[in-house]
Amino acid sequence: MTVEAPIRVEDKLFQNRYLVDVGNAHIRVKPHTKPSAELLALLKVCPAHCYELNTNGQVEVTPDGCVECGTCRVIAEGNGDIEWDYPRGGYGVLFKFG
Numbered sequence: 805m806t807v808e809a810p811i812r813v814e815d816k817l818f819q820n821r822y823l824v825d826v827g828n829a830h831i832r833v834k835p836h837t838k839p840s841a842e843l844l845a846l847l848k849v850c851p852a853h854c855y856e857l858n859t860n861g862q863v864e865v866t867p868d869g870c871v872e873c874g875t876c877r878v879i880a881e882g883n884g885d886i887e888w889d890y891p892r893g894g895y896g897v898l899f900k901f902g
Contacts (some may be wrong), residue, residue: 815873820871820897821897822869822898823898824868825892825896827886829867830864830870830895832886833855833885834885834886834887836863839857840880842885843863843885846880852870853861853869854867869897870897872897873878
């Protein structure tokens with residue numbers, strides 16, 4: 805009996821492709837001086853790790869690689885911390901099943 809190594813989320817996300825819509829990010833973090841608890845939560849809950857803390861202690865987003873799961877919308881859009889739109893047609897995540 806062989807034991808297979810567990811499949812990591814990162815390994816599955818690597819199989820997806822993302823067509824970047826340069827200059828038209830579908831997620832934007834609104835300007836802030838101190839990040840809210842919701843913004844800080846995005847650093848941990850985003851499965852694609854699109855959110856980071858910059859050197860000024862502010863949360864910023866790099867939507868390249870976003871899997872459009874909606875987690876950030878549930879956590880931070882309602883309180884006005886982020887703006888989220890669907891990517892324009894033909895752009896965004898291109899899922900590859902495997």
